[in-house]
Amino acid sequence: xxxxxxxxxxxxxxxxxxxTLRCNFSDSVNNLQWFHQNPWGxxxxxxxxxxGTKQNGRLSATTVATERYSLLYISSSQTTDSGxxxxxxxxxxxxxxxxxxxxxxxxxKP
Amino acid sequence: xxxxxQSPTHLIKTRGQQVTLRCSSQSGHNTVSWYQxxxxxxxxxxxxxxxxxxxxxxxFPPRFSGLQFPNYSSELNVNALELDDxxxxxxxxxxxxxQYFGPGTRLTVT
Numbered sequence: 001x002x003x004x005x006x007x008x009x010x011x012x013x014x015x016x017x018x019x020t021l022r023c024n025f026s027d028s029v030n031n032l033q034w035f036h037q038n039p040w041g042x043x044x045x046x047x048x049x050x051x052g053t054k055q056n057g058r059l060s061a062t063t064v065a066t067e068r069y070s071l072l073y074i075s076s077s078q079t080t081d082s083g084x085x086x087x088x089x090x091x092x093x094x095x096x097x098x099x100x101x102x103x104x105x106x107x108x109k110p
Numbered sequence: 111x112x113x114x115x116q117s118p119t120h121l122i123k124t125r126g127q128q129v130t131l132r133c134s135s136q137s138g139h140n141t142v143s144w145y146q147x148x149x150x151x152x153x154x155x156x157x158x159x160x161x162x163x164x165x166x167x168x169x170f171p172p173r174f175s176g177l178q179f180p181n182y183s184s185e186l187n188v189n190a191l192e193l194d195d196x197x198x199x200x201x202x203x204x205x206x207x208x209q210y211f212g213p214g215t216r217l218t219v220t
Contacts (some may be wrong), residue, residue, distance in 0.1 A: 031207040041147075041198050048171070050207075072191040086152055090207075096166045098144055098209055099204075100152030 002027045002091040003068075006101035013108050020091050021072040021104045022086030030090060032063050033100065034072050036082040046072070079106045111135055113202050114212035122218045123191050131186040133216045140205055141165070142184040144176060147198040147214075159184055190211030191219045 003026040013019055025032070034046040047054050047061040049070065054061055058077075063070040074081055084105050088098040113136035123129050135142050141160045145153035155168035159178035173189040182203070188195060196219045202209040 031209075033208065035211075036201075040133035041200075041214045041216070043153075043200065043202075045210060048208040072170070088152075088209075096141065096160070096169060097155045098143070098145075098153075099155070102152050 002089055002099050003098075004087060004099050006085075006087050006102040006104050008104060009102065011104055011106045013106065014108050015077060015079060015108055017077050017108075018073070018075045019077060019106070021074070021085055021087075021106075022091075023070040023072070023101055025068050025070075025087075025089045027068070028065065032070055032087070032089045033098070034061055034070070035086045036081075037086060037103070039083065043086070047084045049072055054082065071098065074106075078107075079108045079110055082106055082108045112203075112210040112212065114201060114210055115213050116199075118215060119213070120216045120218075122220065125193060125219055126190055127191050128187065128193060129217065131185070131188075131199050131201075131217070133203075133212055135182045135184070135201075135203030136210055138205060139203035139210070140182050141203060142178055142182065143202045143204070143209060144184070145200040145202065146170075147200060148208050149197075153200055154167040154188070173182045190217045193219050194211045195219050 002026040051065040084103045088100040115134045124190040144156040147153040157167040
């Protein structure tokens with residue numbers, strides 16, 4: 001089945017800095033999602049982006065399906081951006097099983 | 111917030127007992143997926159239900175079972191609880207691909 005790898009595993013930023021999180025996947029995908037998990041465990045949808053580029057405020061994401069990677073950009077980071085960011089995907093042969101990466105733990109310091 | 115709800119929020123059980131977790135899907139979504147998230151890991155797919163039928167299963171033993179009801183709500187049942195079943199259990203609803211997660215049920219097995 002599809003494999004999903006995220007980098008870096010940990011990231012520490014000063015408030016106001018920009019960052020890029022990367023997600024590599026091993027096969028073509030029908031679904032690619034980015035999530036932010038808050039300290040209480042809730043997975044918050046950031047982007048549904050199997051291909052192309054989307055932007056939502058200070059966050060944007062790009063998926064290059066032909067090269068099997070996706071990037072999440074965070075600009076002008078704030079302390080509330082801290083938490084774990086997950087990328088998850090499922091392949092073209094599977095309609096439901098989301099495979100998650102191991103996550104990137106982001107800490108934004110004031 | 112998503113429209114996906116889960117109950118209970120927290121649960122403590124003893125090894126060998128049985129547990130039932132519940133999930134109400136977002137309005138208009140006919141597909142429910144269940145995931146297990148151990149501490150420090152990404153969520154792992156347990157199974158998915160589409161229109162009351164199981165539609166894919168991850169690498170979990172048969173003591174993990176589920177149901178989906180005509181209103182698309184769902185239950186996850188775990189028999190003969192083991193210590194390693196202690197985890198955050200997440201439910202997601204979708205129609206058809208983008209998945210939206212509930213707040214989770216944190217299960218502790220002692």
